[in-house]
Amino acid sequence: MREFGYRRASDVPGTVALLGSEPEARVLGGGTNLVDLMKTGVERPGLLIDVRELPLDRIEVSDDGGLRIGATVTNSDLAAHPEVRRRYPALAAAVLAGASGQLRNMATVGGNLLQRTRCGYFTDVTKACNKRTPGSGCPAVEGEHHNGAILGATEHCVAVHPSDMGVALAAFDAVVSYETAEGTGELPLADFYLAVGSTPHLETALPSGALITAVTLPPAPVAAHSRYRKVRERASYAFAIGSIAAALDVRDGVVHEVRLAFGAVASRPWRAREAERVLTGGPATAEAFAAAADAELAAAKTLPHNGYKVTLMRNLVVAMLTELTEPTEPSEPTEGAAR
Amino acid sequence: MTTTTTNVPVTGAVGTSYTRVEGRDKVTGAARYAGDVPFAELAHGWLVLSTIARGRVLSVESDTVRAMPGVLTVLHHGNAPRVDGDYMGMLGRPDPIVEVFQHDHVPFVGWPVALVVAETSEQAREAAEALVVHYEEEPHDVEFSSAHPGIYTPDGSLVEKGDLAAGLAASAHLVDEEYTTPEEHHSSMEPHAAMARWDNGRLEVVDSNQGSTWVAQELAKLFSLDPDSVRVRSEHVGGAFGSKGVRVTQILAVMAATALDRPVRVVMTRRQMFSLVGYRSPTAQRVRLGADADGRLRALDHQAHSLTSTVHEFVEGSAGFARPMYASDAHRSVNRVVRLDVPTPTFMRAPGEAPGSFAMESALDELAERCGLDPIALRARNEPDVGPVSGLPFGSRNLLACFEEGARRFGWADRDPRPGLRRDGRWLLGTGVAAATFPVIVMPSTAAVTAEADGTFTVRITASDVGTGARTALTLLAAETLDVPGERVHVRIGDSDFGPAAISGGSMGTRSWGWAVTAAARDLREQLALGGDIPPQGITVRSDTSAAVGTLAERERHSYGAQFAEVAVDITSGEVRVRRMLGIFAAGRIVNPLTARSQLVGGMTWGLSMALHEEAIRDRATGGHVGADLAGYHFAANADVPLIEADWVDDPDADDPVGIKGIGEIGIVGAAAAVANAVWHATGARHRHLPIRPDRVLSAGAPAAGDSDA
Incomplete structure (x- = not known):
């Protein structure tokens, strides 16, 4: 396990400034996926920026009846929120279907969106994987793929996204807000994840150095x-x-x-x-x-x-x-x- | 998860529940496991494993990592201390993996090629991950099947009686099916760990094992040491299940401690355990049963296939299961094996009986269906008077009593035998049953019991408590024999200096150790009865059961059980949920009902897990595993485990001097078959391949037309 630096972020502008200047930095939310990947050598960041104390842990009801969910809201808090349970019960159910109580207490909304696939080739650095090491091949196609993708996959990668929360967010047209040193931006979830194509290592459309700040759910009466x-x-x-x-x-x-x-x-x-x-x-x-x-x-x-x-x-x-x-x-x- | 465990008095009589004596230490963290014990100047070794499945090591680029922070040495085949693996150990010739770093051959993915030793575990790990090893790679073969051209029949693995072909030809009902079980792993909660150091010319090893005498003797042979100069201790063990014998952790810790002249500890990661501690071979088993119209067996044929490594022969003896179980005119069973470029499998909870019972007890359920007989009635009809193959008389055999008690408590009499009829919402419901057996064996042991001057008693025996409650059982047995409360007896175990004793394996531990402890305690009590003061050093009496064990009459000695399961199956999603299980066992004298029930429930839970979840996936292209961790290797989690009840019937054996049969393995035997048979009863689809995954249930489809109104 590589030695790494650790910084606790206290405000968003400072965080994105640091992210922009440290190419080897990674954002640490709950750490429930990133830390595992660091232990196995899949991720080798030089610096962890802990964002758990950023003021992004609120769920707000918007005037039009939608929800704005801060990026560091924990999975547990998201699933327990009365307005989430009332307006988007599938979202609460999806979050509760994932992981365990202990993990949900740590895991954040932003981290959940950015978690990596659990494909057994990706998580094992002794094996080839185009997502981990571009150009090394996808052994899952000929090998173990019984939990592999059936939609949108290519011969370059058949891994599936592991999130439950993201499935409900996709159904309800969620929009991801982010911030970079240059300013703020938004990505509909439909455009957030990139097509696999021949570049499965490129997973999201987030600009380099971006920090996810919130996920917005537009009002959707059908979601009740x-x-x-x-x-x-x-x-x-x-x-x-x-x-x-x-x-x-x-x-x-x-x-x-x-x-x-x-x-x-x-x-x-x-x-x-x-x-x-x-x-x-x-x-x-x-x-x-x-x-x-x-x-x-x-x-x-x-x-x-x-x-x-x-x-x-x-x-x-x-x-x-x-x-x-x-x-x-x-x-x-x-x-x-x-x- | 709940069990029927009742309240826990602390009277300390054998046969009444007694709280685990080290339980408080374990739950408060006071109990130290092998990886926890601190030592001054301790250095840490980290394993580097091969990434090729067959070939040889060309070079280990150790110079670069030697310069990394904290690194003390890099051991590999070019510089490691020499050992001699050409010896006969307690279980025969050792797996040649004991000759680690003695040559450049690589026989499987995960073979140790280097050990990086550093001041801290983290430094060792980082350097180990940076170490570059060059290989010459050869083509490999890891693909197991019963049709593999390399399948052979090891000497002595075929047992035959009667004319099989004639029996099959004369049968009114036939079953001829292949059943398969996948590669399964022990995955004990505590990973393998060992610390070695030299102390005034004596080698001391702090370890996690199933027999400290066993490990000490093997290390002495391997390193050409005087047996008295090796001491192995293993006070607490966080699970073993057959995997904790002599492993590379102890050997490499000794090598590194010798090379550096300071204490060195080697701890495996979970992933390393998947290739270095043994596992249960996958099996492919053909079962042929032929029966008269009334279900009486004319022919029983069990052909089991398993794999082993290219360096050592280990045979998963699945075909032995029915040899003591069912009468049949013709009886044939054979275990065959194929050598592949994989690690050597080993003993894993109920080796042979666990996969063997899945195949045979599933086949019997199919035969019962064909004969139109209740599955319990079919087994009763084929109950033997003497050993079906051996002709030997049985020791106590209370299989039918298990079925009777189990059927009564499970509500079996109300069961409609037709499949696919019961529904609860989206779930189809079914029940299944299977039989269990495991041999009763015993090994000589020595023990010492001391009457201390303060009125307490100290028992010393090289027993191993792998989490079963053996320490507590021995406390009760000593207390009973000495006629004192349990609190006055202190049992010390897990130290090879206490003298030779049986290992914790083959369900023989408490039977073997209990015999020795009881013998010493009885002699001590007789001595104390003569009167006189106890000197400050106490009065110690020793026992050795070697002679007594040799006088045991030859019998078919086994424990038995009846396993019941109820399942719910959603054939539109493939999900299978076990709703309840009941196991009734005939396992001799039960020393401590509290821990006994835990062991039996644990075994049954593992059987559930074997039926529905466990499966290690090997990648044909690389020869290694995919998902070799506890996220990828699924076992039953709490939410999968329903109400599981375990209980027992009286099982006295007047002919047996100990009466304790052992309960370590019997709980898993038959459990997977009971679940699979219940899935058939729920859905009408037979599942002959484990685990019964959702994709398999989906592929099997809906109940056959006419079988169901569902």
């Missing part, structure tokens, strides 16, 4: 009727093999508005816009839900061991949208296994 479901290989403490955030507004049997986003199928949270397009204005039936899933998944490219994800995501779309059409009170988002 939303859910998140995560399928994983054990009941807790595992990343998804497929997950879904869904919101649905049905009026007189017709889909008035729908939001769908998938997790663990691509290098980024996957907004299922084609499925939304097919559904909107049509009947809210299981057949229509299945047809919409098929429309979205028509673009899927599978490898020998991840083809099950197409079936899984299709089943999840049908199950979740069906649930959302049922006249039951949505339950409070909670952690833990279905029993």
Whole structure:
């Protein structure tokens, strides 16, 4: 493990000035991913800038009914916030589906967006990986890829993004705010993550030296009727093999508005816009839900061991949208296994 | 997770629950593990492992890292002290990995090629990660299957009785299926760690192991030392499960301590453990069963395949499972193995019986379905009078009593045998059952019991408490024999200076040590009964069970169990959740119900984990693992573990002088089969390949038409 410097940031301008002048600096949020990667040698920063004391830990309700979530808000605080639970229940559920209580107490919103894939080739410095060492190859394509991407992947990388939170944010059109030494900027989440292409090591459109300061959720009445479901290989403490955030507004049997986003199928949270397009204005039936899933998944490219994800995501779309059409009170988002 | 463990009195009688004597030390952090014990002038070694699967080391560029801060030395095959691995140890010839740094050959990914020693662990790690090693690489083969052309049958691994072909031909019902289990790892919570130092000409090793005499004797042979000049201590062990014998940690710590003439500690990382401490081989097992219309077995054939390394033969004896279990006219079982460019597997909780029971107990469930018989009735119909293969009389055998008690408590009588019928929301529900067995073995041990002048008693024995509660069990056995409360007995273990004793393995620890402790305590009590004062140094009586162990009559001695499971399966997502498990065991005399229940529940939990989660993935291209850490290697987490109940039936054996059978392994045996059989009952789909992952459940699809109204 390389020796590194440590600075505790006290204000945003000082932080971005430091980030701009120290090319080997990395921002330390909760450290729940970065520190692990430092231990295994995947990340070797020269300086850690600890941003946990920056005044970015507030969740504010905007005048138009949206939310502005500070970048250092912990996952636990985000999931527990009454307005998050009321206005965007799928977001609270997604956060609670991730990690463990201890990790959520540490992990931040900004860090969650920037966490790295858990692909076993990426996390092992003795193996080739285009994301870690550009040009070294992607052994997952021929090797272990049963949790690999089915949408948007290329032969250069089939890793999936591990975030649960990001899936719900994608469904609700989140916008990422950042600051650099030059000023402030915004990126819709849809543009935040770059396409894989031949450069899987380039993951986000954030300018160099940028600090994420907040995530804004625009008002979305449909989000009040939303859910998140995560399928994983054990009941807790595992990343998804497929997950879904869904919101649905049905009026007189017709889909008035729908939001769908998938997790663990691509290098980024996957907004299922084609499925939304097919559904909107049509009947809210299981057949229509299945047809919409098929429309979205028509673009899927599978490898020998991840083809099950197409079936899984299709089943999840049908199950979740069906649930959302049922006249039951949505339950409070909670952690833990279905029993 | 809950168990049925009840309140905990501290009377100290054998057979009543007694709190773990070192429990307070462990939960407060007062207990020191091998990696925690401080030593003055301690230096730290960090392992560098090969990144190729086959070939040789051309050069180790140690000059650069020697100049790094704090680095004291870099040991490798070119400069390490010489050792002699050509010896017979307690378990036969050692795995040639004991000859670490003695040559330039690399037989698998993760073979140690260097040890960097530095003033601090962090300095050693940074230098180790910077060390450049050049290799000459050769093509490798890590791909296991039962059809591998290199499969061979080791001597003595085929057991046959009767005419198999005739039995199969005459059978009304046949099962012929292949079952597979993946590579599985012990992953004890405490990683392997050892400190070595020279102290006035004596080698002292502070270690985490399953037998300090064992490790001391092997180190003496390896380093050509007088056995009396080696002392190995292992006071607390954070799990072992078969992986903590002689490992490169002790050997390299000794080499480095010798080279530097100061104490050196070597601790493995979790990832290093995946290639350096052994594991359970993947298995591919063909089971053929032939039965009469009424379910009586005419033919039983179990062909188990496993892998080993190119340097050492270790055979996972899965096919041995049914040899003492079921009567059959023809009985054949064989264990075959193939040598691949992988680390040598080793004993892992219930070696042989754990994967073997998955295959055989799944096949019996399939046979029961074909015969239209209840799975418990099928097993009862094939209950043998004597050893089915050996013809030897049984020691106590209470398998059917386990099934009877288990069926009563689980509510088995109400079960509709048809699959795919029960639903709870999106979950299909099912129940399954399987049998368990594990051999009862014993090894000679020595013990010393001292009556102290202050009225207490001290027991000294080179036992190993790997977290099982062995120290507490021995406290109870000594207290009972001495007829004193448990608080007056102090048991000291894990020090090779106490003399030879059995290892903690094969479920033999408490049986073997308990015999020696009881013998010494009994003799001491007789001596004390003669009266007289106790001198300041106390009165010590020693025992050695070597002769007594040799006089045990030849019997089929085994423990048994009946495993029950209820599962919920969502076939649209592939998720499987175990809702409850019940294990009823016949395992001889239970010394401490509190820790015994923990061990049995722990074994059953591991069986659940084996059924649904555990699987190490090997990358064909590199020959190494993918995801070799506890984020990538999934085992059951708390949320996966439901209500698990473990209990036992009376299992006296008038013929056995100890009566303790051992409970270390039996809890895992059959548990995975019970879960898999329950998944079939829930869904109608047979899962013959572990783990039963969501993708496999999804691929198996919906219950067959006609089998279900779901």
